[in-house]
Amino acid sequence: MAPRVYDRVKEYTASTGVGGISLIGAFTGFQTFDSVFTSGDSTFYAIEENSQWEVGIGTYGSNNLERDTVLSSSNSGSKISLTGSGVVSVTLPASKAVFTTDS
Secondary structure: OOOOOOOEEEEEEEEEEEOOOOOOOOOOOOOOOHOOOOOOOEEEEEEEEEOOOEEEEEEOOOEEEEEEEEEOOOOOOOOOEEOOEEEEEEEEOOOOOOOOOOO
């Protein structure tokens, strides 16, 4: 299935390490992953924590996001190792954007 993208989806995570991401609540004014995705949906994501970042393709399931494919990161293209204070959002990676005109 092609990755799905939605606007203004952004949650906190307290996950550590390089495994799946537990999603623990949306920023004020943003949607939760659970409000727009169903289990098994694929999406593009961005993770930020301090000066680390990662952009990739993941699979949503029950307030969790599995990090399937890293497209780019501050860790030489590998998963970043989280320490418990990250932010996860839905994004459209620059490498996947296609424009045929400026309008």
